[in-house]
Amino acid sequence: MLEARQLTKVYGSVPAVQDVSFQIDPGRVLGYLGPNGSGKSTTVKMLVGLLQPTHGEVRFGGRNIQHDLVAYRRRLGYVPEEPHLYPHLTGWEYLEMVGTLRAMSETSLATKADQLLDLLALGAYKHVQMSAYSKGMRQRILLIAALMDNPDVLVLDEPLSGLDVTSAMVVKNLIQILSSKGKFIFYCSHVLEVVEKVCSQLIVIRQGRMLAYATVDEVRRQIGQSTLEQAFVQLVEDNDAGQIASDIVNVMVAPR
Amino acid sequence: MNDHLSSGPAATALSQNPFRRLLTLFVSRMFHGGSELGTDDLDLGIGITVILLALPGLFVSLLLFEKYGSLIRFLRGDGAFDPFEATIPDEYFFIVLSMAITGIATLWKWTAIFPDRRDFTNLVHLPISLRDIFIANLAAIAAIASLYAIVVNAASIVLFPIVVVGSQGSLPVFMRFFLGHALTVIAAGVLAFCLVFALTGILLALFPYGISRRISTVARFFVIVFLLALVASSLSVPGFLFDGMVRTQRVLGALPSVWFLGLSQKLWGRGADPFFSHMAFRAVAALVATPVIAIFAYLAGFR
Numbered sequence: 256m257l258e259a260r261q262l263t264k265v266y267g268s269v270p271a272v273q274d275v276s277f278q279i280d281p282g283r284v285l286g287y288l289g290p291n292g293s294g295k296s297t298t299v300k301m302l303v304g305l306l307q308p309t310h311g312e313v314r315f316g317g318r319n320i321q322h323d324l325v326a327y328r329r330r331l332g333y334v335p336e337e338p339h340l341y342p343h344l345t346g347w348e349y350l351e352m353v354g355t356l357r358a359m360s361e362t363s364l365a366t367k368a369d370q371l372l373d374l375l376a377l378g379a380y381k382h383v384q385m386s387a388y389s390k391g392m393r394q395r396i397l398l399i400a401a402l403m404d405n406p407d408v409l410v411l412d413e414p415l416s417g418l419d420v421t422s423a424m425v426v427k428n429l430i431q432i433l434s435s436k437g438k439f440i441f442y443c444s445h446v447l448e449v450v451e452k453v454c455s456q457l458i459v460i461r462q463g464r465m466l467a468y469a470t471v472d473e474v475r476r477q478i479g480q481s482t483l484e485q486a487f488v489q490l491v492e493d494n495d496a497g498q499i500a501s502d503i504v505n506v507m508v509a510p511r
Numbered sequence: 512m513n514d515h516l517s518s519g520p521a522a523t524a525l526s527q528n529p530f531r532r533l534l535t536l537f538v539s540r541m542f543h544g545g546s547e548l549g550t551d552d553l554d555l556g557i558g559i560t561v562i563l564l565a566l567p568g569l570f571v572s573l574l575l576f577e578k579y580g581s582l583i584r585f586l587r588g589d590g591a592f593d594p595f596e597a598t599i600p601d602e603y604f605f606i607v608l609s610m611a612i613t614g615i616a617t618l619w620k621w622t623a624i625f626p627d628r629r630d631f632t633n634l635v636h637l638p639i640s641l642r643d644i645f646i647a648n649l650a651a652i653a654a655i656a657s658l659y660a661i662v663v664n665a666a667s668i669v670l671f672p673i674v675v676v677g678s679q680g681s682l683p684v685f686m687r688f689f690l691g692h693a694l695t696v697i698a699a700g701v702l703a704f705c706l707v708f709a710l711t712g713i714l715l716a717l718f719p720y721g722i723s724r725r726i727s728t729v730a731r732f733f734v735i736v737f738l739l740a741l742v743a744s745s746l747s748v749p750g751f752l753f754d755g756m757v758r759t760q761r762v763l764g765a766l767p768s769v770w771f772l773g774l775s776q777k778l779w780g781r782g783a784d785p786f787f788s789h790m791a792f793r794a795v796a797a798l799v800a801t802p803v804i805a806i807f808a809y810l811a812g813f814r
Binding site: 303304305324325326328329331333335337339340341342343344352353355356357358 | 528529532533536539540543628629631632633634635636637638639640
Protein backbone atom coordinates (compact mmCIF):
# COMPACT_ATOMS: atom_id res chain seq x y z
CA MET A 256 0.00 0.00 0.00
CA LEU A 257 1.17 3.52 -0.85
CA GLU A 258 0.11 5.91 1.83
CA ALA A 259 0.40 9.62 2.55
CA ARG A 260 -0.07 10.59 6.19
CA GLN A 261 -0.84 14.20 7.01
CA LEU A 262 1.52 15.49 4.36
CA THR A 263 2.36 19.13 4.94
CA LYS A 264 4.84 21.30 3.11
CA VAL A 265 5.54 24.87 4.18
CA TYR A 266 7.74 27.24 2.15
CA GLY A 267 8.94 29.90 4.55
CA SER A 268 5.67 30.74 6.25
CA VAL A 269 3.50 29.85 3.26
CA PRO A 270 1.81 26.45 3.47
CA ALA A 271 1.72 24.80 0.04
CA VAL A 272 0.18 21.53 1.22
CA GLN A 273 -1.61 20.97 4.51
CA ASP A 274 -2.61 17.69 6.13
CA VAL A 275 -3.08 15.69 2.95
CA SER A 276 -3.71 12.02 3.69
CA PHE A 277 -4.63 9.21 1.35
CA GLN A 278 -3.83 5.65 0.52
CA ILE A 279 -3.58 3.75 -2.72
CA ASP A 280 -4.12 0.02 -2.77
CA PRO A 281 -2.70 -2.26 -5.46
CA GLY A 282 -4.70 -2.00 -8.66
CA ARG A 283 -6.19 1.37 -7.76
CA VAL A 284 -5.79 4.66 -9.59
CA LEU A 285 -6.02 7.74 -7.41
CA GLY A 286 -6.85 10.95 -9.29
CA TYR A 287 -5.53 14.22 -7.89
CA LEU A 288 -7.35 17.33 -9.00
CA GLY A 289 -6.99 20.99 -8.19
CA PRO A 290 -6.68 24.42 -9.76
CA ASN A 291 -3.32 26.02 -10.53
CA GLY A 292 -1.27 26.67 -7.41
CA SER A 293 -3.36 24.34 -5.28
CA GLY A 294 -0.38 22.22 -4.21
CA LYS A 295 -0.66 19.34 -6.69
CA SER A 296 2.95 19.42 -7.89
CA THR A 297 4.25 19.85 -4.34
CA THR A 298 2.32 16.74 -3.30
CA VAL A 299 3.71 14.85 -6.30
CA LYS A 300 7.27 15.89 -5.43
CA MET A 301 6.83 14.65 -1.87
CA LEU A 302 5.31 11.43 -3.18
CA VAL A 303 8.36 10.67 -5.35
CA GLY A 304 10.83 11.83 -2.69
CA LEU A 305 11.98 14.96 -4.51
CA LEU A 306 10.85 17.08 -1.56
CA GLN A 307 10.86 16.23 2.11
CA PRO A 308 7.57 17.00 3.86
CA THR A 309 7.64 19.62 6.58
CA HIS A 310 5.30 17.34 8.53
CA GLY A 311 3.84 13.95 7.79
CA GLU A 312 5.24 11.11 5.75
CA VAL A 313 4.82 8.98 2.67
CA ARG A 314 4.83 5.26 3.38
CA PHE A 315 5.21 2.40 0.95
CA GLY A 316 4.92 -1.20 2.07
CA GLY A 317 4.55 0.06 5.65
CA ARG A 318 7.85 2.00 5.65
CA ASN A 319 8.57 5.69 5.43
CA ILE A 320 10.05 6.18 1.96
CA GLN A 321 12.64 8.62 3.35
CA HIS A 322 14.27 5.76 5.26
CA ASP A 323 15.42 4.13 2.02
CA LEU A 324 14.67 6.38 -0.91
CA VAL A 325 16.83 4.44 -3.34
CA ALA A 326 14.94 1.20 -2.65
CA TYR A 327 11.59 3.00 -3.05
CA ARG A 328 12.68 4.64 -6.28
CA ARG A 329 13.65 1.24 -7.72
CA ARG A 330 9.92 0.48 -7.66
CA LEU A 331 8.82 3.92 -8.81
CA GLY A 332 8.03 5.23 -12.28
CA TYR A 333 7.52 8.98 -12.51
CA VAL A 334 6.32 11.16 -15.36
CA PRO A 335 7.00 14.81 -14.43
CA GLU A 336 4.72 17.64 -15.46
CA GLU A 337 7.29 19.40 -17.66
CA PRO A 338 9.43 17.41 -20.10
CA HIS A 339 12.76 19.07 -19.26
CA LEU A 340 15.00 16.59 -21.07
CA TYR A 341 18.62 16.82 -22.17
CA PRO A 342 18.41 18.32 -25.68
CA HIS A 343 21.83 17.03 -26.76
CA LEU A 344 20.88 13.40 -26.10
CA THR A 345 18.93 11.28 -28.57
CA GLY A 346 15.78 9.57 -27.37
CA TRP A 347 17.60 6.24 -27.28
CA GLU A 348 20.56 7.69 -25.37
CA TYR A 349 18.20 9.15 -22.78
CA LEU A 350 16.47 5.81 -22.26
CA GLU A 351 19.84 4.05 -22.14
CA MET A 352 20.91 6.51 -19.45
CA VAL A 353 17.74 6.01 -17.40
CA GLY A 354 17.96 2.23 -17.77
CA THR A 355 21.62 2.22 -16.75
CA LEU A 356 20.90 4.36 -13.68
CA ARG A 357 18.07 1.96 -12.87
CA ALA A 358 20.61 -0.89 -13.11
CA MET A 359 18.59 -2.69 -15.78
CA SER A 360 20.36 -5.51 -17.55
CA GLU A 361 21.86 -4.61 -20.90
CA THR A 362 19.66 -7.02 -22.84
CA SER A 363 16.47 -6.09 -21.08
CA LEU A 364 17.15 -2.39 -21.48
CA ALA A 365 17.94 -2.63 -25.18
CA THR A 366 14.95 -4.85 -25.93
CA LYS A 367 12.41 -2.92 -23.89
CA ALA A 368 13.59 0.50 -25.01
CA ASP A 369 13.47 -0.50 -28.68
CA GLN A 370 10.06 -2.15 -28.39
CA LEU A 371 8.50 0.70 -26.43
CA LEU A 372 9.95 3.28 -28.83
CA ASP A 373 8.34 1.42 -31.73
CA LEU A 374 5.02 1.03 -29.89
CA LEU A 375 4.85 4.73 -29.12
CA ALA A 376 5.76 5.65 -32.71
CA LEU A 377 9.25 6.94 -31.86
CA GLY A 378 11.27 4.14 -33.44
CA ALA A 379 12.15 6.22 -36.49
CA TYR A 380 13.40 9.09 -34.31
CA LYS A 381 15.28 7.18 -31.64
CA HIS A 382 18.68 8.37 -32.89
CA VAL A 383 17.54 11.96 -33.34
CA GLN A 384 18.59 14.50 -30.72
CA MET A 385 15.70 15.46 -28.47
CA SER A 386 16.23 19.15 -29.24
CA ALA A 387 14.33 18.31 -32.45
CA TYR A 388 11.46 16.56 -30.65
CA SER A 389 7.99 18.04 -30.30
CA LYS A 390 6.46 18.31 -26.84
CA GLY A 391 4.40 15.20 -27.50
CA MET A 392 7.48 13.21 -28.51
CA ARG A 393 9.31 14.30 -25.36
CA GLN A 394 6.30 13.34 -23.29
CA ARG A 395 6.29 9.86 -24.87
CA ILE A 396 10.01 9.49 -24.07
CA LEU A 397 9.25 10.32 -20.43
CA LEU A 398 6.46 7.74 -20.42
CA ILE A 399 8.78 5.06 -21.80
CA ALA A 400 11.46 6.01 -19.25
CA ALA A 401 8.90 5.65 -16.46
CA LEU A 402 7.49 2.35 -17.69
CA MET A 403 10.41 0.34 -19.06
CA ASP A 404 11.63 -1.01 -15.71
CA ASN A 405 8.13 -2.26 -14.90
CA PRO A 406 7.65 -0.20 -11.70
CA ASP A 407 5.08 -1.08 -9.04
CA VAL A 408 4.25 2.54 -8.31
CA LEU A 409 3.43 5.01 -11.06
CA VAL A 410 3.20 8.71 -10.35
CA LEU A 411 1.90 10.53 -13.39
CA ASP A 412 1.82 14.32 -13.38
CA GLU A 413 -0.20 15.49 -16.39
CA PRO A 414 0.96 12.53 -18.51
CA LEU A 415 -1.27 13.47 -21.47
CA SER A 416 0.21 16.95 -21.82
CA GLY A 417 1.12 17.56 -25.46
CA LEU A 418 0.06 14.09 -26.63
CA ASP A 419 -1.95 13.66 -29.82
CA VAL A 420 -5.35 11.98 -29.69
CA THR A 421 -4.05 8.51 -30.56
CA SER A 422 -1.23 8.58 -28.01
CA ALA A 423 -3.58 9.95 -25.36
CA MET A 424 -5.99 7.07 -26.00
CA VAL A 425 -3.12 4.59 -25.73
CA VAL A 426 -2.05 6.08 -22.39
CA LYS A 427 -5.61 6.07 -21.00
CA ASN A 428 -6.00 2.41 -21.88
CA LEU A 429 -2.52 1.69 -20.57
CA ILE A 430 -3.41 3.12 -17.15
CA GLN A 431 -6.46 0.89 -16.94
CA ILE A 432 -4.48 -2.21 -17.92
CA LEU A 433 -1.67 -1.41 -15.49
CA SER A 434 -4.14 -0.91 -12.65
CA SER A 435 -5.68 -4.27 -13.48
CA LYS A 436 -2.19 -5.75 -13.07
CA GLY A 437 -1.99 -4.47 -9.50
CA LYS A 438 0.07 -1.32 -9.95
CA PHE A 439 -0.31 1.64 -7.59
CA ILE A 440 -1.13 4.64 -9.75
CA PHE A 441 -1.26 8.28 -8.70
CA TYR A 442 -2.70 10.39 -11.50
CA CYS A 443 -2.44 14.16 -11.29
CA SER A 444 -4.30 16.06 -13.98
CA HIS A 445 -6.42 19.00 -15.05
CA VAL A 446 -8.34 16.93 -17.60
CA LEU A 447 -11.49 16.00 -15.75
CA GLU A 448 -12.96 13.59 -18.31
CA VAL A 449 -9.78 11.50 -18.23
CA VAL A 450 -9.76 11.44 -14.43
CA GLU A 451 -13.42 10.44 -14.55
CA LYS A 452 -12.61 7.60 -16.92
CA VAL A 453 -9.43 6.12 -15.45
CA CYS A 454 -9.47 6.84 -11.73
CA SER A 455 -11.03 4.63 -9.09
CA GLN A 456 -10.75 7.31 -6.44
CA LEU A 457 -10.39 11.03 -6.47
CA ILE A 458 -8.93 13.79 -4.32
CA VAL A 459 -9.85 17.42 -4.92
CA ILE A 460 -7.37 19.87 -3.44
CA ARG A 461 -7.53 23.63 -3.10
CA GLN A 462 -5.04 25.99 -1.45
CA GLY A 463 -3.15 22.96 -0.21
CA ARG A 464 -6.12 21.40 1.59
CA MET A 465 -8.16 18.37 0.64
CA LEU A 466 -11.76 19.26 -0.19
CA ALA A 467 -12.92 15.82 -1.23
CA TYR A 468 -11.59 12.27 -1.11
CA ALA A 469 -13.88 9.59 -2.45
CA THR A 470 -14.79 7.69 -5.58
CA VAL A 471 -15.76 9.80 -8.58
CA ASP A 472 -19.42 8.79 -8.17
CA GLU A 473 -19.39 9.64 -4.48
CA VAL A 474 -17.89 13.08 -5.14
CA ARG A 475 -20.58 13.80 -7.72
CA ARG A 476 -23.28 12.56 -5.37
CA GLN A 477 -21.95 14.52 -2.38
CA ILE A 478 -21.87 17.76 -4.36
CA GLY A 479 -25.21 17.03 -5.99
CA GLN A 480 -23.92 17.47 -9.53
CA SER A 481 -24.35 15.17 -12.50
CA THR A 482 -20.83 15.61 -13.94
CA LEU A 483 -17.39 15.71 -12.41
CA GLU A 484 -16.75 19.05 -14.08
CA GLN A 485 -19.74 20.64 -12.35
CA ALA A 486 -18.74 19.08 -9.04
CA PHE A 487 -15.15 20.31 -9.43
CA VAL A 488 -16.25 23.84 -10.29
CA GLN A 489 -18.57 23.91 -7.30
CA LEU A 490 -15.77 22.72 -4.99
CA VAL A 491 -12.86 24.87 -6.07
CA GLU A 492 -14.02 27.85 -8.08
CA ASP A 493 -15.28 31.01 -6.42
CA ASN A 494 -15.81 32.70 -9.74
CA ASP A 495 -18.36 31.93 -12.39
CA ALA A 496 -16.37 30.73 -15.41
CA GLY A 497 -19.17 31.74 -17.79
CA GLN A 498 -19.26 35.24 -16.36
CA ILE A 499 -15.46 35.60 -16.62
CA ALA A 500 -15.54 34.49 -20.27
CA SER A 501 -18.29 36.99 -20.95
CA ASP A 502 -16.29 39.77 -19.26
CA ILE A 503 -13.22 38.93 -21.37
CA VAL A 504 -15.26 39.27 -24.56
CA ASN A 505 -16.62 42.61 -23.33
CA VAL A 506 -13.05 43.89 -22.82
CA MET A 507 -12.05 42.63 -26.27
CA VAL A 508 -14.91 44.28 -28.14
CA ALA A 509 -14.77 47.57 -26.27
CA PRO A 510 -14.07 50.56 -28.57
CA ARG A 511 -10.40 51.54 -28.98
CA MET B 512 16.28 16.08 -39.02
CA ASN B 513 19.61 14.61 -40.15
CA ASP B 514 21.44 17.55 -38.58
CA HIS B 515 20.39 16.22 -35.24
CA LEU B 516 21.50 12.64 -35.78
CA SER B 517 23.87 11.37 -33.13
CA SER B 518 27.29 10.13 -33.97
CA GLY B 519 26.69 6.53 -34.97
CA PRO B 520 27.10 3.19 -33.24
CA ALA B 521 29.19 4.52 -30.35
CA ALA B 522 26.23 6.62 -29.31
CA THR B 523 24.09 3.52 -28.91
CA ALA B 524 26.65 1.50 -27.00
CA LEU B 525 25.39 0.49 -23.59
CA SER B 526 27.36 1.67 -20.63
CA GLN B 527 26.49 -0.51 -17.67
CA ASN B 528 28.22 1.45 -14.94
CA PRO B 529 25.75 3.93 -13.42
CA PHE B 530 28.45 6.18 -11.98
CA ARG B 531 30.33 6.32 -15.29
CA ARG B 532 27.04 7.05 -17.05
CA LEU B 533 26.33 9.95 -14.71
CA LEU B 534 29.86 11.25 -15.20
CA THR B 535 29.47 11.07 -18.99
CA LEU B 536 26.16 12.90 -18.74
CA PHE B 537 27.58 15.75 -16.67
CA VAL B 538 30.65 16.15 -18.89
CA SER B 539 28.57 16.16 -22.08
CA ARG B 540 26.02 18.64 -20.74
CA MET B 541 28.83 21.07 -19.88
CA PHE B 542 29.90 21.05 -23.52
CA HIS B 543 26.39 21.22 -24.92
CA GLY B 544 25.14 24.26 -23.03
CA GLY B 545 23.52 24.37 -19.67
CA SER B 546 20.26 25.79 -20.83
CA GLU B 547 16.83 24.28 -20.73
CA LEU B 548 15.30 22.78 -23.85
CA GLY B 549 14.12 25.39 -26.30
CA THR B 550 16.49 28.20 -25.36
CA ASP B 551 19.23 29.43 -27.62
CA ASP B 552 22.47 28.67 -25.82
CA LEU B 553 25.40 28.34 -28.19
CA ASP B 554 25.99 24.61 -28.58
CA LEU B 555 29.35 24.04 -30.27
CA GLY B 556 29.97 20.48 -29.16
CA ILE B 557 33.19 19.06 -27.77
CA GLY B 558 35.31 19.14 -30.95
CA ILE B 559 34.76 22.78 -31.87
CA THR B 560 35.10 23.90 -28.24
CA VAL B 561 38.47 22.16 -27.91
CA ILE B 562 39.74 23.71 -31.15
CA LEU B 563 38.60 27.20 -30.11
CA LEU B 564 40.29 26.85 -26.73
CA ALA B 565 43.57 25.67 -28.27
CA LEU B 566 43.84 28.19 -31.11
CA PRO B 567 45.08 31.32 -29.25
CA GLY B 568 47.97 29.44 -27.65
CA LEU B 569 48.88 27.94 -31.03
CA PHE B 570 48.93 31.32 -32.79
CA VAL B 571 51.02 32.98 -30.09
CA SER B 572 53.49 30.07 -30.06
CA LEU B 573 53.88 30.21 -33.83
CA LEU B 574 54.49 33.97 -33.71
CA LEU B 575 57.37 33.40 -31.30
CA PHE B 576 59.35 31.53 -33.99
CA GLU B 577 60.23 34.94 -35.38
CA LYS B 578 61.56 36.08 -32.02
CA TYR B 579 63.46 32.99 -30.90
CA GLY B 580 64.11 30.98 -34.09
CA SER B 581 67.85 30.25 -34.29
CA LEU B 582 68.10 30.97 -38.06
CA ILE B 583 66.34 34.30 -37.71
CA ARG B 584 68.45 35.23 -34.70
CA PHE B 585 71.58 34.30 -36.70
CA LEU B 586 70.48 36.43 -39.66
CA ARG B 587 69.74 39.31 -37.28
CA GLY B 588 73.18 38.90 -35.77
CA ASP B 589 71.83 38.20 -32.27
CA GLY B 590 74.20 36.36 -29.99
CA ALA B 591 73.61 33.74 -27.30
CA PHE B 592 70.87 34.44 -24.78
CA ASP B 593 69.66 33.15 -21.43
CA PRO B 594 66.33 31.50 -22.29
CA PHE B 595 65.07 31.64 -18.71
CA GLU B 596 65.58 35.38 -18.48
CA ALA B 597 64.77 36.39 -22.04
CA THR B 598 61.41 34.60 -22.01
CA ILE B 599 59.99 36.17 -18.84
CA PRO B 600 57.65 38.54 -20.74
CA ASP B 601 56.41 35.69 -22.98
CA GLU B 602 56.05 33.32 -20.05
CA TYR B 603 53.96 35.97 -18.31
CA PHE B 604 51.84 36.37 -21.43
CA PHE B 605 51.23 32.60 -21.61
CA ILE B 606 50.23 32.57 -17.95
CA VAL B 607 47.75 35.40 -18.55
CA LEU B 608 46.46 33.71 -21.70
CA SER B 609 45.91 30.46 -19.80
CA MET B 610 44.03 32.22 -17.00
CA ALA B 611 41.98 34.40 -19.34
CA ILE B 612 40.88 31.70 -21.78
CA THR B 613 40.19 29.10 -19.09
CA GLY B 614 38.35 31.68 -17.00
CA ILE B 615 36.23 32.92 -19.89
CA ALA B 616 35.48 29.36 -21.04
CA THR B 617 34.35 28.52 -17.51
CA LEU B 618 32.21 31.65 -17.35
CA TRP B 619 30.69 30.67 -20.70
CA LYS B 620 29.66 27.31 -19.20
CA TRP B 621 28.75 28.89 -15.85
CA THR B 622 25.15 27.66 -15.89
CA ALA B 623 26.18 24.10 -16.75
CA ILE B 624 28.66 23.60 -13.91
CA PHE B 625 26.08 22.88 -11.22
CA PRO B 626 23.15 20.48 -11.45
CA ASP B 627 20.02 22.45 -12.34
CA ARG B 628 16.25 22.01 -12.46
CA ARG B 629 16.58 19.68 -15.43
CA ASP B 630 18.94 17.36 -13.55
CA PHE B 631 16.61 17.53 -10.57
CA THR B 632 13.65 16.48 -12.72
CA ASN B 633 15.48 13.77 -14.62
CA LEU B 634 17.76 12.22 -12.06
CA VAL B 635 16.58 12.68 -8.51
CA HIS B 636 13.58 10.32 -8.77
CA LEU B 637 15.81 7.53 -10.11
CA PRO B 638 17.26 4.90 -7.75
CA ILE B 639 20.59 6.65 -7.29
CA SER B 640 21.72 8.47 -4.20
CA LEU B 641 22.25 12.21 -4.04
CA ARG B 642 25.80 11.44 -2.95
CA ASP B 643 26.44 9.66 -6.28
CA ILE B 644 25.03 12.63 -8.20
CA PHE B 645 27.19 15.00 -6.16
CA ILE B 646 30.38 13.00 -6.62
CA ALA B 647 29.74 12.38 -10.33
CA ASN B 648 29.17 16.09 -10.91
CA LEU B 649 32.27 16.98 -8.92
CA ALA B 650 34.33 14.45 -10.89
CA ALA B 651 32.95 15.90 -14.13
CA ILE B 652 33.95 19.39 -12.98
CA ALA B 653 37.46 18.17 -12.15
CA ALA B 654 37.70 16.47 -15.55
CA ILE B 655 36.55 19.63 -17.35
CA ALA B 656 38.97 21.81 -15.36
CA SER B 657 41.86 19.51 -16.29
CA LEU B 658 40.75 19.34 -19.92
CA TYR B 659 40.42 23.13 -20.23
CA ALA B 660 43.81 23.76 -18.59
CA ILE B 661 45.56 21.20 -20.83
CA VAL B 662 43.80 22.07 -24.10
CA VAL B 663 44.24 25.83 -23.68
CA ASN B 664 47.97 25.36 -23.11
CA ALA B 665 48.65 22.31 -25.29
CA ALA B 666 50.24 24.24 -28.16
CA SER B 667 52.44 26.42 -25.97
CA ILE B 668 53.52 23.47 -23.81
CA VAL B 669 54.85 21.73 -26.92
CA LEU B 670 55.96 24.64 -29.11
CA PHE B 671 57.29 27.24 -26.67
CA PRO B 672 60.16 25.09 -25.34
CA ILE B 673 60.99 23.90 -28.86
CA VAL B 674 61.05 27.46 -30.17
CA VAL B 675 63.15 28.84 -27.30
CA VAL B 676 65.54 26.07 -26.25
CA GLY B 677 65.13 23.47 -29.00
CA SER B 678 68.30 24.58 -30.75
CA GLN B 679 70.48 24.74 -27.62
CA GLY B 680 71.24 21.02 -27.71
CA SER B 681 70.92 20.47 -23.96
CA LEU B 682 68.30 17.98 -22.84
CA PRO B 683 68.41 18.99 -19.14
CA VAL B 684 67.85 22.64 -20.06
CA PHE B 685 65.06 21.67 -22.42
CA MET B 686 63.38 19.47 -19.82
CA ARG B 687 63.68 22.12 -17.10
CA PHE B 688 62.18 24.74 -19.38
CA PHE B 689 59.48 22.38 -20.67
CA LEU B 690 58.36 21.12 -17.24
CA GLY B 691 58.53 24.53 -15.60
CA HIS B 692 56.46 26.12 -18.33
CA ALA B 693 53.95 23.25 -18.56
CA LEU B 694 53.31 23.05 -14.81
CA THR B 695 53.01 26.82 -14.48
CA VAL B 696 50.51 27.45 -17.27
CA ILE B 697 48.40 24.39 -16.40
CA ALA B 698 48.34 25.42 -12.73
CA ALA B 699 47.35 28.97 -13.74
CA GLY B 700 44.47 27.61 -15.83
CA VAL B 701 43.32 25.32 -13.01
CA LEU B 702 43.34 28.26 -10.59
CA ALA B 703 41.27 30.39 -12.99
CA PHE B 704 38.72 27.56 -13.30
CA CYS B 705 38.58 27.04 -9.55
CA LEU B 706 38.15 30.77 -8.86
CA VAL B 707 35.13 30.94 -11.18
CA PHE B 708 33.81 27.67 -9.78
CA ALA B 709 34.19 28.95 -6.21
CA LEU B 710 32.43 32.19 -7.12
CA THR B 711 29.52 30.21 -8.62
CA GLY B 712 29.26 28.05 -5.54
CA ILE B 713 29.44 30.99 -3.13
CA LEU B 714 26.65 32.82 -5.01
CA LEU B 715 24.49 29.70 -4.97
CA ALA B 716 25.21 29.08 -1.31
CA LEU B 717 24.47 32.65 -0.23
CA PHE B 718 21.42 33.45 -2.34
CA PRO B 719 18.29 31.66 -3.55
CA TYR B 720 18.67 30.17 -7.03
CA GLY B 721 16.79 32.91 -8.90
CA ILE B 722 18.61 35.78 -7.19
CA SER B 723 22.02 34.12 -7.57
CA ARG B 724 21.39 33.76 -11.32
CA ARG B 725 20.65 37.48 -11.60
CA ILE B 726 23.69 38.43 -9.53
CA SER B 727 25.82 36.03 -11.54
CA THR B 728 25.31 38.13 -14.67
CA VAL B 729 26.95 41.11 -12.96
CA ALA B 730 29.62 38.93 -11.37
CA ARG B 731 30.45 37.36 -14.72
CA PHE B 732 30.76 40.79 -16.32
CA PHE B 733 33.26 41.95 -13.71
CA VAL B 734 35.30 38.74 -13.92
CA ILE B 735 35.49 39.09 -17.72
CA VAL B 736 36.56 42.74 -17.38
CA PHE B 737 39.27 41.68 -14.91
CA LEU B 738 40.53 38.91 -17.21
CA LEU B 739 40.58 41.20 -20.24
CA ALA B 740 42.44 43.81 -18.18
CA LEU B 741 45.01 41.14 -17.33
CA VAL B 742 45.47 40.41 -21.04
CA ALA B 743 45.63 44.10 -21.94
CA SER B 744 48.30 44.77 -19.32
CA SER B 745 50.27 41.59 -19.95
CA LEU B 746 52.88 43.24 -22.15
CA SER B 747 53.72 45.97 -19.67
CA VAL B 748 53.53 44.15 -16.31
CA PRO B 749 56.86 42.25 -16.66
CA GLY B 750 58.64 45.55 -17.37
CA PHE B 751 57.19 47.14 -14.24
CA LEU B 752 58.20 44.11 -12.17
CA PHE B 753 61.85 44.64 -13.04
CA ASP B 754 61.98 48.42 -12.70
CA GLY B 755 63.35 48.05 -9.18
CA MET B 756 60.45 49.84 -7.48
CA VAL B 757 59.36 47.91 -4.38
CA ARG B 758 55.99 49.67 -4.27
CA THR B 759 55.23 48.66 -7.86
CA GLN B 760 56.15 45.09 -7.10
CA ARG B 761 53.92 45.11 -4.03
CA VAL B 762 50.94 46.37 -6.05
CA LEU B 763 51.50 43.97 -8.93
CA GLY B 764 52.03 41.14 -6.43
CA ALA B 765 48.28 41.17 -5.90
CA LEU B 766 47.74 39.79 -9.41
CA PRO B 767 47.38 35.98 -9.56
CA SER B 768 49.22 35.99 -12.90
CA VAL B 769 52.31 37.45 -11.16
CA TRP B 770 52.15 34.70 -8.55
CA PHE B 771 52.50 32.16 -11.32
CA LEU B 772 55.37 34.04 -12.90
CA GLY B 773 57.05 33.57 -9.52
CA LEU B 774 56.19 29.88 -9.66
CA SER B 775 57.72 29.51 -13.11
CA GLN B 776 60.91 31.24 -11.90
CA LYS B 777 61.05 28.85 -8.98
CA LEU B 778 60.50 25.80 -11.19
CA TRP B 779 63.15 27.04 -13.59
CA GLY B 780 65.60 27.15 -10.73
CA ARG B 781 65.67 30.95 -10.54
CA GLY B 782 63.99 31.36 -7.19
CA ALA B 783 66.75 33.29 -5.47
CA ASP B 784 64.86 36.58 -5.81
CA PRO B 785 62.81 36.93 -2.59
CA PHE B 786 59.97 38.66 -4.45
CA PHE B 787 59.50 35.78 -6.89
CA SER B 788 59.92 33.23 -4.08
CA HIS B 789 57.12 34.97 -2.23
CA MET B 790 54.98 35.03 -5.38
CA ALA B 791 55.61 31.32 -5.92
CA PHE B 792 54.45 30.65 -2.38
CA ARG B 793 51.26 32.63 -3.04
CA ALA B 794 50.62 30.61 -6.21
CA VAL B 795 50.97 27.30 -4.36
CA ALA B 796 48.83 28.53 -1.45
CA ALA B 797 46.11 29.67 -3.88
CA LEU B 798 46.28 26.34 -5.72
CA VAL B 799 45.65 24.53 -2.45
CA ALA B 800 43.09 26.90 -0.93
CA THR B 801 40.91 27.74 -3.94
CA PRO B 802 39.83 24.17 -4.81
CA VAL B 803 39.05 23.54 -1.12
CA ILE B 804 36.93 26.71 -0.95
CA ALA B 805 35.32 25.79 -4.29
CA ILE B 806 34.39 22.30 -3.08
CA PHE B 807 32.88 23.61 0.17
CA ALA B 808 30.98 26.31 -1.73
CA TYR B 809 29.83 23.69 -4.22
CA LEU B 810 28.66 21.43 -1.41
CA ALA B 811 26.75 24.30 0.20
CA GLY B 812 25.25 25.31 -3.17
CA PHE B 813 24.37 21.71 -4.02
CA ARG B 814 22.46 21.30 -0.78
